[in-house]
Amino acid sequence: MTDSQLMDMLERSPQSAHRAVFDEYFNYVYTIVFSRLRSVGSSEDVDECVGDVFSDVFIYFDKKHHFDGELHGLIGNIAKKRSIDAYRRLSLRSGRTVPLEESGAQKMSDGSNIAEDAEKADMRKILLVKIKELGEPDSTIIMQKYFYCRSSKEIAKMLKMTAEAVRMRSSRAVKRLKNMLEKEDITL
Amino acid sequence: MKNNEKPDLSLLDNADDEALEMMADYSAAGERDKERIYRITEKMYKRKSNMNSSEETTVSGVERYSRPKWYKSAMTAAAVAVLVGALSVGGAMMFNSTKKIVPQTEYEDTTVTEAVTETTTEEYTEPTPHPLRELQLHEVYTVGSLQEAEELYTSRMAEYSYDERPRVDVEHYVDMLKNAEDMNNLELKSYICHLMLNSIDYFDPVQGKMTYDDRAIEFKDDLLERKAYQKQLETENYYCDGNYYQFMSRKDGISQYLLEENADRGSFDCYSDDNYRRIIIDSNDHGCASYRNSPVIFWSEETAIFPQAIAMSFLWDFNLWHIDSIEEYSGRECALISGVRENGVNNFTMYIDIQTGIMMKLDEDNSHINIEEIAVDMPCDIELPDLSGCKRIKYLMGQNGSDEVPYDMPDYPSNKSGQLYGDIYDDGDFRFIPDLVAVTGDNGVSGYLMKNDWLIAVAGEEVLYYEPAYPMPVFDSDGMTQVDVYSY
Numbered sequence: 001m002t003d004s005q006l007m008d009m010l011e012r013s014p015q016s017a018h019r020a021v022f023d024e025y026f027n028y029v030y031t032i033v034f035s036r037l038r039s040v041g042s043s044e045d046v047d048e049c050v051g052d053v054f055s056d057v058f059i060y061f062d063k064k065h066h067f068d069g070e071l072h073g074l075i076g077n078i079a080k081k082r083s084i085d086a087y088r089r090l091s092l093r094s095g096r097t098v099p100l101e102e103s104g105a106q107k108m109s110d111g112s113n114i115a116e117d118a119e120k121a122d123m124r125k126i127l128l129v130k131i132k133e134l135g136e137p138d139s140t141i142i143m144q145k146y147f148y149c150r151s152s153k154e155i156a157k158m159l160k161m162t163a164e165a166v167r168m169r170s171s172r173a174v175k176r177l178k179n180m181l182e183k184e185d186i187t188l
Numbered sequence: 189m190k191n192n193e194k195p196d197l198s199l200l201d202n203a204d205d206e207a208l209e210m211m212a213d214y215s216a217a218g219e220r221d222k223e224r225i226y227r228i229t230e231k232m233y234k235r236k237s238n239m240n241s242s243e244e245t246t247v248s249g250v251e252r253y254s255r256p257k258w259y260k261s262a263m264t265a266a267a268v269a270v271l272v273g274a275l276s277v278g279g280a281m282m283f284n285s286t287k288k289i290v291p292q293t294e295y296e297d298t299t300v301t302e303a304v305t306e307t308t309t310e311e312y313t314e315p316t317p318h319p320l321r322e323l324q325l326h327e328v329y330t331v332g333s334l335q336e337a338e339e340l341y342t343s344r345m346a347e348y349s350y351d352e353r354p355r356v357d358v359e360h361y362v363d364m365l366k367n368a369e370d371m372n373n374l375e376l377k378s379y380i381c382h383l384m385l386n387s388i389d390y391f392d393p394v395q396g397k398m399t400y401d402d403r404a405i406e407f408k409d410d411l412l413e414r415k416a417y418q419k420q421l422e423t424e425n426y427y428c429d430g431n432y433y434q435f436m437s438r439k440d441g442i443s444q445y446l447l448e449e450n451a452d453r454g455s456f457d458c459y460s461d462d463n464y465r466r467i468i469i470d471s472n473d474h475g476c477a478s479y480r481n482s483p484v485i486f487w488s489e490e491t492a493i494f495p496q497a498i499a500m501s502f503l504w505d506f507n508l509w510h511i512d513s514i515e516e517y518s519g520r521e522c523a524l525i526s527g528v529r530e531n532g533v534n535n536f537t538m539y540i541d542i543q544t545g546i547m548m549k550l551d552e553d554n555s556h557i558n559i560e561e562i563a564v565d566m567p568c569d570i571e572l573p574d575l576s577g578c579k580r581i582k583y584l585m586g587q588n589g590s591d592e593v594p595y596d597m598p599d600y601p602s603n604k605s606g607q608l609y610g611d612i613y614d615d616g617d618f619r620f621i622p623d624l625v626a627v628t629g630d631n632g633v634s635g636y637l638m639k640n641d642w643l644i645a646v647a648g649e650e651v652l653y654y655e656p657a658y659p660m661p662v663f664d665s666d667g668m669t670q671v672d673v674y675s676y
Contacts, residue, residue: 018233019226022226022229026216026217026222026225027212027213027214027215027216028208028209028212030216030217030225031208031211031212031214031216032208034216035200035201035202035203035208035211036201036202038201039198039201047221047224047225047228048228050225050228050229051225051228051229051231051232052232054229054232054233055229055230055232055233055235055236056236058229058233059233059236059237062237076205076208120199121204121206121207123199124199124200124203124204124207125206125207125210127197127199127200128200128207128210128211129210132210132213139214140214140215143197143211143214144214144215146196146197147197147200147211148216154218157218158215158218167647171647
C-alpha cells in the first residue's frame with residue numbers, strides 16, 4: 001500500500017484504512033516493541049504497547065488528515081517512542097534502575113561507545129543473515145523460540161508442524177547456527 | 189555457545205533500524221494473537237478519541253445497538269447448524285506473565301448501517317470476581333452466506349478470562365421469573381436461553397451424578413482450579429495439573445491409560461454475544477453455530493452441565509417453546525420448559541436450573557438426560573489418579589487411516605509415583621521424553637534429570653512457567669533421592 005493509496009482509503013473509509021495499516025505494519029511495530037520490552041515486560045505489556053502505538057497512529061490520522069513524509073518512518077518513530085515510555089514505566093514498576101542509555105534514549109556519547117555500537121550492529125546483522133541462511137522453517141523456528149520465547153507447541157501451531165518436529169528441527173538448527181557463527185568468530 | 193546450549197539472542201534487543209527491518213520479516217505473532225491486539229487497539233483508539241473530543245459521552249455500561257441490516261427471520265425448520273469451530277485462546281504467554289486481560293464488556297458493531305444509538309463503557313471499573321453484564325434480548329439473524337455469518341460472528345467476538353466470567357443479574361431475573369404474571373415474555377425467555385448458552389459463567393465447582401440415556405455418569409468439575417473428574421461405565425477421566433488422563437477398562441485389571449501432557453485448556457475464552465452464536469443462512473438450509481470452549485468439562489456431561497448446544501438447537505425459535513412453571517428438581521429451582529423441535533415433529537420437556545442454566549432433565553422422544561444429584565459451588569475433591577501398576581499407552585492411526593490402534597510406548601519402567609524413567613526415545617518419527625531422563629551428573633554419577641530440567645539443559649527448550657534450580661539435581665530412578673548435580 002502506497003502512502004497515496006492510504007490517503008484515498010482514509011478519505012473513503014477510515015476504518016478500512018486503520019485495518020490495512022495495522023495488517024501491513026503489525027510485524028514491524030511488534031518487533032520494535034518486543035525488542036525493547038522483552039527484558040522487562042510480560043506478553044500483555046507488549047500487546048498493550050502495540051495497541052498504544054497503532055491507536056496513536058490512528059489518532060494522528062484523525063487530527064492531521066495527512067502526513068508528511070513516509071508512513072513507515074512515522075509509524076517507526078511512534079513505536080520507538082511508545083516502547084521507550086513503556087520500558088521506563090515497566091522498569092519503575094519492577095524497581096529496576098534504568099540507565100539513560102539503556103532506556104533507548106539517543107546516545108550522544110564518546111567515540112568508544114559509537115565504535116561499540118557499530119560493532120554490535122555488525123554482529124547483529126551477521127547473526128540475522130546467518131539465521132536467514134538456515135532456511136525456512138528453521139530460521140522462523142530459531143527466531144520464535146529464542147527471540148520471541150515461544151514454546152515448541154506454539155511454534156508448531158504457527159507453522160502447522162508437530163511440536164516434536166519443531167523440537168528436532170530446533171536442536172539441529174541451533175547446531176548449524178553455532179557452526180556458521182563460529183566461522184565468523186561470533187559466540188552467542 | 190556450548191553444545192546443546194540455547195542461543196542467547198539478546199543481541200537483538202534494542203536493535204538498530206536495519207536489524208529491525210530484517211527481524212520484521214518474521215511473523216511476530218499468530219493470527220489469533222494479532223486479532224486480539226487489533227481489538228485492544230480499537231478500544232484504545234476509541235478511548236483516546238473520546239478523550240480528545242469536546243463532547244461529553246454518556247456511559248451506561250451496556251452495549252446497545254440498532255439492528256444490523258440483516259433482517260430478523262422466522263426460523264426455518266430445516267436449519268442445520270454448522271460448527272464453525274470452537275475458539276479458544278490458549279495461554280500464549282511468551283514469558284512470565286502475571287497479568288490477566290481485562291474482560292471486554294462492550295464492542296462496536298462495525299457492520300451497522302442504520303442509525304446507531306450506542307452507549308459503551310469508557311470508565312474502567314475495578315474487576316470483580318464476576319462482573320455484571322447486560323442481558324441481550326433474543327433476536328435471530330439471517331444472512332446470505334456462510335462467509336457473512338462468520339464475519340458477523342467474528343465482529344462480535346470478545347475475550348474473557350475464565351477467572352472473571354461476567355454474569356447477568358441472576359437475583360433480579362430469578363425474582364422476575366418467580367413473580368411474573370407472564371413468564372413467557374421476551375426478556376425472561378432470553379434469560380433462560382442466555383443461562384444455557386453461558387452456564388459455565390454461573391458456577392464454579394459442580395459435582396453430581398447423572399444418566400445420559402442408559403449411561404450412568406459421575407462428574408466433578410472445578411473451572412477455577414482447572415480440574416475435572418468423570419467416571420462412566422468403563423472409563424475414568426481426569427484433568428489435573430494441565431494433564432489429561434483417560435483410563436480404560438480399569439475393572440478388567442488392565443489399567444491402561446492415555447495421557448495427554450500439557451493439555452491446553454486455556455485461560456481465556458473467546459466468543460460472541462448470545463444472538464450471534466447461531467446465525468441462520470438463508471441461501472441454503474444451513475446455519476452457522478459457534479460453541480464456547482469449556483475449560484475442563486468432559487463432553488459426555490457437557491450436554492447437561494453446559495447445554496449451549498441444546499439452547500441453539502431446541503430453543504432458538506422462541507415461538508416453539510414456552511415456560512410452563514417454576515419447580516424444584518433434584519434440589520434445584522428449575523424452569524419447566526416444553527416445546528417442539530424445529531422439525532415440527534419431536535416434542536420435548538426440560539428442566540433448566542434458573543440460577544445456573546444447567547439442564548437438570550431432558551426428555552425427548554429418544555433421548556433422556558437426567559441429573560439425579562448435584563452440588564453447585566461446593567468444594568470439589570479432585571486428585572491426580574493413582575498411577576501405580578498402570579500402563580501408559582498411546583494411540584496411533586491404523587494402516588487404513590481410519591482405525592485407531594493401541595500402540596505401546598517404549599517399555600519404560602515406572603517408579604512408585606508413576607514417573608517413567610530412561611533415555612529419550614527417538615525413532616526418527618517422533619520423540620518420546622520420559623518423566624525422568626537418563627544423564628550423567630557432574631561427578632560422573634548416573635541418574636535422571638526431571639523432564640523440564642532436561643528440556644532446558646539438554647534440548648535447549650524454553651519451558652513456560654517453570655523455574656529450574658541451578659545446578660540441576662540428578663535423581664535416582666525414584667525421582668526423589670538426589671545422587672548428583674548437572675551444571676548448565
